[in-house]
Amino acid sequence: MAPKNDESAKKVMSKGAWTAEEDSKLSQYIEIHGAKRWKTIATKSGLNRCGKSCRLRWLNYLRPNIKRGNISDEEEDMILRLHKLLGNRWSLIAGRLPGRTDNEIKNYWNSHLSKKINQKDKRQEVSTAQETTSQLKTRVAAPMEEEGANIVGSSEPTFDVNEFFDFSTEGSYGLEWVNKFLELDEDQCLTEKR
DNA sequence: AACGAAGTCAACCGCTAATTT
DNA sequence: GAAATTAGCGGTTGACTTCGT
Known part of the structure; x- marks a missing residue:
């Protein structure tokens, strides 16, 4: 042949x-x-x-304008917050951090931040375990009032992010919506702490 | 100094979505 | 509308480096 x-x-x-x-x-x-x-x-x-x-x-x-290494505290904070909102949607997260790539953020998350989160979670687990045992005693027959509501702080979003934020119409790296989210998130954190 | 374990990061793989023919 | 092609994504792998013993 x-x-x-x-x-x-x-x-x-x-x-x-x-x-x-x-x-x-x-x-x-x-x-x-x-x-x-x-x-x-x-x-x-x-x-x-x-x-x-x-x-x-x-x-x-x-690609031009690529930033490499030295992820700043601000960027790290942004990644943490965006991951909380978007989950493992690295390209979306990267899109909000000019000069950063999805691969870099994914690697940074897997090698640095996931550990931080795990440590934090473990600490929280210990404290919430202590809390819930005491709460159970007082709330035995209480109905699940907040069922279906999005619990801020859970790792996976329970609503459709794409629907919530119309990514298709956003061409630039405008950070307005992020700032709004971060403000909301900060408020939420403050109220949670009370 | 030598060695193994753990950490890091660039690159690959498999899959799906979008676009073209 | 169907099939083929292309683009893009997230998960995973493996080479290399750093750290601890």
Whole structure:
């Protein structure tokens, strides 16, 4: 059988860490042709990589205005609050932190913040366990009045976030809605503490 | 100094959604 | 409207680094 024209598709693609040469090839190509049609970019730029890999490299590393490392306290606080609201929707969270990528936030969450949360949860569990045992004694027959209500502080949102915030119409990194949420959240925290 | 454990982060994989033909 | 292609997302992996013994 004669080889087909798409034989190149069978060619084994490079994997693993990108070299400086590959980076510059990709950057140069995208500078000229733009960052779309990743499969074409992968083949035309002369890189022995799949389109997916090129896209990821561009978005997470080569794209202009990328901030790397040193996540500030403000950013960390923002991540914590947004995660509380959105859950593991890293790209949405990243969209609210200019210069940060979903991958970076996901990694930061998994290696730093999830531990902090766990420690905090454990401490809370201990104190709430003590509280609930004493509360149970007084509330044995009380109905579940707040059933269905969104309990702020639970890790998973119980309402449709997409419905609540219309992400589709938001093109910029405007932080107005976040500020509103954070204000609300702060109020909630204050009332919870009382 | 050597070694293993734990932590970090870049990159890959599998899947779904969106777009194009 | 269906099928094929492309883009994007979140979870996971594995190489590398740092830390503790």
